[in-house]
Amino acid sequence: MAGLAKVLASLTPPPFVNPEEYDGLEFRWRWFVFRPALFEREGYLLLALLGYVIFFVWGRWTNKGKANKWLDAHLSVLETQFSKPKRWIQDGYSDFFNFSTGRRNVASLHTIFTLRPRHDFFQWGFQTARTFIDLQYRPGDDLQLDFKLFPEALAHDFVWAVVSKDELLSVKTDRWDLTWTKTTENAGIPSQFSVMSEFADVTDGILRAFPLAKLLADPKIAPYFRSLSVTDQPRERPAKPLEPNEREKHVILSLRAPSSSNAADTTDLVAAMFSFVDALSKVALRPETKTKLRKVREENDKDIKKEAERDKKEEEAEALEAKKAAKRRAEEERISKLSAAEQKKIVERERKRSIRKSQSKVAK
Template sequence: MADFFKNIVGGGSTTTSSAAPAASADSDFADFADAPSPVPVPFEPSAATTFGAAPTGRPYTKWYNIHERYSLSDFRGEGIILIIIGVIFTLHFIGARRNRAKARAWIKAHGSILASEFAVVGFGAASTPDQEPEKMIKAKSLFEYATYATGRQNVAFMDLKLTLQKRFNPVMNFIETAMGFFIDSVSAPEDSVDVTIYPFDGKEAQIVPSIPGAAELRSKDAKSAFDGFVWAIVNKDKMKQLREERYDLSITFTKDNTKLPIWTTVMSESAEITETFLTNELADAIKQAGDLFDFLIISDQPVDKPKKMDETIPRKRILLRYRLPSSDNYEGLAPLLAYTLRLPDQLATAAHFRPEVLRKVRAVRDEAVRQIQKAAEEEKAEERQAERDRARKAKRDAELNALDAKAQKRYLEKEREKEMRKSSKKQTMRA
């Protein structure tokens, strides 16, 4: 028994030592019997892989270098997008800069004329002889520039607007040009100037505030008032469009004049008005402007046809429009603007016509007033008739509700017979 436990506890080494020769005797495991445990060999970077290599102790791989993973051809789509964006921003910058240059060139050429005619030009303080022209005009957008002037005898104020092409957006500019070429009702984009002058017309006391220095203007109410009329000189290329778009010009008749170039015509309510305002100086100014001239309008009527009585109140104004030359040379256009700014003086002096002329001018306005009054009376009559019909229906419904079923049937039969008699009587009268 003791030998048994001895073999178990203390005989382990004997068993192991005796098993080793048996294992060594096995030829299948002879190569691995004395093999050492595997140990990793430390990485030693060579000189060829030192540049751009991975951290020490890690094997080199190209995933650590983005310039080896990708090439420029992999970013072709992004490159095209960046090029397009760059072109768009470049054209936008060049176009906006070109529009600013044109507005600056225009105000430099005409700033002295405006400063000589008005006490205040621009949106700041009073104008001075040494005022910078750029401060006289303000950018409302990338294609709209505006200025304002006041402080002149016979003129309440003047609005002036430059509308330029959308050079900062070539795609939109091309679309508008194409639409203007194929569609007659759409105007092609162009560089133009719109001048609107609002005369006092005897209303200095209502417009000029009660401040020192304004008493002289308020004392000349009667001298600034003049008769209302519509008179215009227009470019024949714009005549049809203006007649369709403007109610005030639609009431005039058209006639050419030998003083004017062949490509212009006069739209007037009276030949006497034309003789008064078509001077040789004005004709010469239009000739110098050339075909860039669009129109010069003196009007007391609204642009849209009046539909209410308050819209028939005369609002006198002078309007001038001409296009800008691509060369920014405004020598031929300056006389036209200068003459237009002095037109209120001529109106206050000469726009007092004979009763026969005024009777003819007022006939059209009186007819417009009569049509508006007639339309208003017809509308009121329709409203009164609708009110009577509603009252009659309410009375009929009340009478029917107060009757029993048999009485309602008799009521409806009498009503039907009455309607039949009316219809047969109408047919007899027509026959």
């Protein structure tokens, strides 16, 4: 109790002492007297709280404005392409989502804004401070357009991407499906981009079907472009082989979100993505490439299945061991409640049983 009293005493603020003599600024109204100089600490706290509130309001307004400006600039494109474009769905103050459906070859389009937490001073400050420690860490405003394709929109199963070289260090960490690919240079692509492809034939087929080099050469695109990928695999490694009805094909455009004043800079790129999606059905591959792609997927499914079976066996073994341990504890608890004589009998019986087991092993 004495220790608790000391702790409470240390947390209790000292009693207020009103000085008899005061020659500072003073406000009087009837019986009310306010002397600001006596509340200097409280003034600083109030100022900090006011700063935090202003930062919160500014950050929330900035993020929402950036998302709305982008959607307003691209709404005409979405309305032309989809029968059911929608406004933003907001999750918190830094994440915004848009969902559009009703187009040939595209089952749906998820547009996802992941903005910096400008509304939260402490998160924003942590991100900023980390950039001085981790030179590879570059927080920013991310924009992703995820086109989920109808199965017939992609004639073949493959993983392919064109990536800004600034993103190569992180892209394979974030995307399991892109670990299937090899990173190469391609003369048909501007030099600031690299190609990630399972086989060179896939790259040739895509570049023949769609004039991607011309699109990427647009100087307005370079500041925002991160990656463009075509994939028939999930972005995270599945725990078990996927069933046919669980397999999806996607075209994913990843961008750095433009500022509110430059929101229209990505309009041409987004509009071109619909032509790119339509062109994928025309990608032609050699028969041997198709065979290689199929074998890669079969081997991958086998590896995932083996790993899933191994994990299942380990979980079952751990569950069995836990069950045995619980049984032992229950038995030990039961024995501990017996009399000393009965406990001695049980110990003697276990000793004789151990001797018989050891003798039988020697006899064998």
